[in-house]
Amino acid sequence: MKKTIPVFVPHSGCPNDCIFCNQKRITGVTSTVGPEEAESVIREALSTIDENMDIEIAFFGGSFTAIEKERQIELLSVANRYRETHSIKDIRISTRPDAIDEDVLSLLKAFNVTIIELGVQSLDENVLMQSNRGHDSACVYRSSELILKNGFKLGLQMMLGLPGDSAEKVRYTADEFIRIAPHFVRIYPVLVIKDTGLESLFKSKVYQPWSVEKTVEVCKDIFMKFAKNNIKVIRMGLQTTDDIMLGKDVVAGPFHPAIGELIYSRVYRDLIEKMLTETGIDELKGKTVDIEAPGNQISKISGNRKSNKEYFKEKYDIRLKIVASQGDKVLRIGNMKEDISFLA
16 A cells, blocks of 8 residues: 655746646645755654555645755755655655756656656647646657656646636547556546636636536546556545635535545446446346445445436336455456456
């Protein structure tokens, strides 16, 4: 099991304000983080972690490689010192695609950084422009190639529902991510956060956020694209906090405290529907169907508030009975089975 020690450097290094971003509200960190604060965070976290776990130190919340070089070195020195004296497997940074070059990567190598995440958000030129990203899509391909060529693990972040976005543009970005071949991706549905340019557009009725239903459906599609190409999706949706809630720092958008769970449940719904169709779904009307799955997946299969069970009851008059299986990551319906290791 992997344990991440997050060190947040909100909005540090960012050369411009992207229309959707207010890192201080998103991370809950309002002060500048220096080496002393970073050391305190790491030391406190390590006191609660079993050092037999795979541990990584991750700098989140800003464009790390666009920070002044001296401050980068100060922060990386702290992380690297703990890597040398404790069981730290990885050091991770997140940054912008236009803040990567050979000199930057040489510095990161010198301090044993192993993972670089790029906040790409979209590969559609118009979406990038309307979001005030400050770079084009070509920059993403160049920086990704450099990162992989230099032996780093690459993560790519994408957003759904930016100004000018559409389901087709999101699927295009996902297809291009697959072509780049990162080690993992994160998927963030766009929320309208307080004190952002997007809030102004929303209040002036220029921008309309996506619905939860549209977000879940499109997220499901791109999640399956990545799964079929062996690219791990490590997160879907912002981490919910006391402030990342509708009516607090979230003004509007497809907010749900368990958006990832909704997406996984939709994946399971489609998978079960496919399996039942292959079995002969019309012949199952009025019957109870037994489904075997790993115990930790039962809530996702049932759906939020048992929505999947209700779906099959209302649409097909089929009752689902879900029981825990032992060991393997397989979904079984009668003699049929599907590998769900990409979900479980």
